[in-house]
Amino acid sequence: MPRRCILPACLLLAGWAAASCGQDHGAVPADRESIELRAAGTPPTVEAAVVAEAVDGGMLLELDDGRYLLAHPGDVISRRPLPEAATAETPRQLGERVLAELPPGFELLLTRHYVVCYETSRDYAKWCAALFERLHEVFLNFWSRAGIELTPPPRPLVVVIFSDKAAYEAHASRDLGAAADRVVGYYNLMSNRVTTFDLTETDGLTGTGAGSAGTANQIMASPAAAGLVATLVHEAAHQMAFNSGLHRRLAPVPLWVSEGIAIYFETPDLAASGGWRGIGPPNRPRLDHFLAHHRHGDLVAIISDDDRFRAVESPLDAYAGAWALTRYLVEAKKTKFIDYLRRQSLKQPLADDSSTARLREFEAAFGASAEAVEQEVVKAAARLQTSLRGR
Numbered sequence: 001m002p003r004r005c006i007l008p009a010c011l012l013l014a015g016w017a018a019a020s021c022g023q024d025h026g027a028v029p030a031d032r033e034s035i036e037l038r039a040a041g042t043p044p045t046v047e048a049a050v051v052a053e054a055v056d057g058g059m060l061l062e063l064d065d066g067r068y069l070l071a072h073p074g075d076v077i078s079r080r081p082l083p084e085a086a087t088a089e090t091p092r093q094l095g096e097r098v099l100a101e102l103p104p105g106f107e108l109l110l111t112r113h114y115v116v117c118y119e120t121s122r123d124y125a126k127w128c129a130a131l132f133e134r135l136h137e138v139f140l141n142f143w144s145r146a147g148i149e150l151t152p153p154p155r156p157l158v159v160v161i162f163s164d165k166a167a168y169e170a171h172a173s174r175d176l177g178a179a180a181d182r183v184v185g186y187y188n189l190m191s192n193r194v195t196t197f198d199l200t201e202t203d204g205l206t207g208t209g210a211g212s213a214g215t216a217n218q219i220m221a222s223p224a225a226a227g228l229v230a231t232l233v234h235e236a237a238h239q240m241a242f243n244s245g246l247h248r249r250l251a252p253v254p255l256w257v258s259e260g261i262a263i264y265f266e267t268p269d270l271a272a273s274g275g276w277r278g279i280g281p282p283n284r285p286r287l288d289h290f291l292a293h294h295r296h297g298d299l300v301a302i303i304s305d306d307d308r309f310r311a312v313e314s315p316l317d318a319y320a321g322a323w324a325l326t327r328y329l330v331e332a333k334k335t336k337f338i339d340y341l342r343r344q345s346l347k348q349p350l351a352d353d354s355s356t357a358r359l360r361e362f363e364a365a366f367g368a369s370a371e372a373v374e375q376e377v378v379k380a381a382a383r384l385q386t387s388l389r390g391r
Helices: 089-100 122-146 165-182 199-202 213-221 225-244 255-266 284-293 300-305 315-332 334-345 355-367 370-389
Strands: 002-007 015-016 032-035 045-054 059-063 068-073 076-083 107-110 114-118 157-162 185-188 193-197
Touching: 015 059, 045 068, 089 107, 089 114, 089 157, 107 122, 114 122, 122 157, 122 225, 157 225, 165 185, 165 193, 185 225, 193 225, 199 225, 225 255, 225 315, 255 300, 255 315, 284 315, 284 370, 300 315, 300 355, 300 370, 315 334, 334 355, 355 370
Parallel strands: 002 185, 114 157, 157 193
Antiparallel strands: 015 045, 032 045, 032 076, 045 059, 059 068, 107 114, 185 193
């Protein structure tokens, strides 16, 4: 089932400009304001940094806990600068505030880098949290070795785990609408949270103590194991990328880049402790799908714009293409790919973008036409598939 990174439709607007608010990638905003609002459903006054402003007076605000808030034109009654930096919430304070927003029955698990709110078993939450912590470490180390020094997320990262699919869908429909029943987990760019549900519940494993070695082995042996691990790692990779400076939230980073990287990280290894060993093993389902469904021009299309990721008909084709393209660039054009990612990380939230600019930027970065790169990607994927069949 697909997973996705959520961009609310209300932000697909022109006329926005990034504000100069003195914030580094992943850092708590330094220049904050007290902003009085009249919009229903929001606090009357918020303390936030202005991330971007629209020509019509709309504002994109970053709250002290990392959430984004959209103030529509006419919502802002007054604003004044704040003289002092924010006093950060403790992880427990953050977790308790998130719990207050969720239905009754959720509990809190705090780890070194995560606040996990869950309504399944505590042992299952611990098992998930251990996977998140492993990803956190490996993600930063991978990009450091590649030549990009990222900034560790300045705040705990929030993950919400529902007990079952029905409870999850009831909550997720507010973000995903009708797509909630087709998406088993997602990272929301506005809330900055990962939301999913206990995917083992269909196998009857929920509540059996997933933190123990015996039940962890049960999970790895279950039919849901590969999808469970891939989902958790995929969404956690998105969350890490947008909180460490690899991408900026709501910047015009091509979806093939953000999704390709998340898929490159997601590949399960069910023989490993916890079901995931590291980054970059061949992703057989994505590889086979790509070669079975690829048509000439598909990669040029996802390089140029994001439409195919949002299409109802065949989004999996775009995801498989993003993985194949990312793997090829990491393996064959790593230095150029790292330089390309550095330029993507400098893009400002809600900045202008166009298909022509994206294509020109890609071709300048890799010194070849997108069509030529596509041909090389297909050849590399075919060679990889052949080599895997021989094992």
